[in-house]
Amino acid sequence: MNRRNEATSETDRRPRRFDVCNGDADGLCAVRQWRLHEPCDSTLVTGLKREIELVERVDADAGDELLVCDISLARNRDAVLRLLERGVRVRYFDHHVAGEPLSHPGLELHVDTAPGVCTSAIVDRVLGGRHRRWAVVGAFGDNLDALARRLAAAAGLSADEVEQLRTLGEAINYNAYGESEADVLVPPARLYATIARHADPLAMLAREPVFGDLDARRRADLALAAGIEPHRQDARGSVLLLPDEAWSRRVVGCLANELARAAPERAHAVLLPTNGDAWRVSVRAPIAAPTGAGALCARFGGAGRAAAGGVDRLPASELPRFLDEFGAARWGER
Ligand SMILES: [Mn+2]
Numbered sequence: 001m002n003r004r005n006e007a008t009s010e011t012d013r014r015p016r017r018f019d020v021c022n023g024d025a026d027g028l029c030a031v032r033q034w035r036l037h038e039p040c041d042s043t044l045v046t047g048l049k050r051e052i053e054l055v056e057r058v059d060a061d062a063g064d065e066l067l068v069c070d071i072s073l074a075r076n077r078d079a080v081l082r083l084l085e086r087g088v089r090v091r092y093f094d095h096h097v098a099g100e101p102l103s104h105p106g107l108e109l110h111v112d113t114a115p116g117v118c119t120s121a122i123v124d125r126v127l128g129g130r131h132r133r134w135a136v137v138g139a140f141g142d143n144l145d146a147l148a149r150r151l152a153a154a155a156g157l158s159a160d161e162v163e164q165l166r167t168l169g170e171a172i173n174y175n176a177y178g179e180s181e182a183d184v185l186v187p188p189a190r191l192y193a194t195i196a197r198h199a200d201p202l203a204m205l206a207r208e209p210v211f212g213d214l215d216a217r218r219r220a221d222l223a224l225a226a227g228i229e230p231h232r233q234d235a236r237g238s239v240l241l242l243p244d245e246a247w248s249r250r251v252v253g254c255l256a257n258e259l260a261r262a263a264p265e266r267a268h269a270v271l272l273p274t275n276g277d278a279w280r281v282s283v284r285a286p287i288a289a290p291t292g293a294g295a296l297c298a299r300f301g302g303a304g305r306a307a308a309g310g311v312d313r314l315p316a317s318e319l320p321r322f323l324d325e326f327g328a329a330r331w332g333e334r
Helices: 003-012 026-037 074-088 117-128 130-140 145-154 157-172 188-195 201-207 211-226 246-262 293-298 318-329
Strands: 018-023 044-046 065-071 089-094 107-111 236-241 267-273 278-284 308-315
Touching: 018 293, 026 065, 026 089, 026 130, 026 188, 044 074, 074 089, 074 107, 074 211, 089 117, 107 117, 107 246, 117 130, 117 145, 130 145, 130 157, 130 201, 145 157, 157 201, 157 246, 188 293, 201 211, 211 246, 236 246, 236 318, 246 267, 246 278, 267 308, 267 318, 278 293, 278 318, 293 308, 308 318
Parallel strands: 018 044, 018 065, 065 089, 089 107, 236 267
Antiparallel strands: 267 278, 278 308
């Protein structure tokens, strides 16, 4: 092999950078923090909330760099390994169940699956709180109220500023939910283009009307959901079956969070009809006992973290078994 030619071709090609993240507030705010810390031209790879296996969409080569935020390593493991073997460097931040430990000289891994932690907070920790306001937005987006308020207090934010960042986090999170881009107001990749124009989320909220539009639409969708009676409800849990409507598909994530906050002693399952006689399921463990959601979902082919999980496709025939296991779940046990 001609070593000089190899060296020339390596130096001729500038390394490319890819930012791969979930399209929700936590994912986008994690990337925003890192890119404020290390600005560069990079290609964003993101999608709707339900799109998790994003690393396989990246066509990177030796010398290229990947930043991956807020998507499960367990679901992206093979694609990450393939890129690492190709000589791509990968920096990975996440709080979802990661599966077997993965170690490679090209991999910098920051995974923390503790309940009460989100990816934006992990990035905040690594950056020493340099862009903390974005971490507050991400934490509110993931419904981690206590974490968000702790970060906000450490950043010296006023009560009014905290409320604004909460509205922002919830609006960005809401915008990631849908079956297709037709369901959402702005595809998350386009929303990030707006976010990337701003260093400060409070200034962004004041100047960019899209976030007020998202907040208004979110409230309207929640009002529609409030009219639906629970399918099952007792002191330990509540199950809501949504109709097959675009507003249902948009509101399902923030509805689960709102319900969880309104009844913190209860677990919540929100189910949405999906293609072919099946349900898409969102589960929230009780806020007062925030473990067991991911484990329950995993028994039905889904995934998640301790406090929140989901099943992409629960066949309708499996609904009775899901309702039984949801009702019998021992929340709060590790
Ligand atoms: Mn997250």
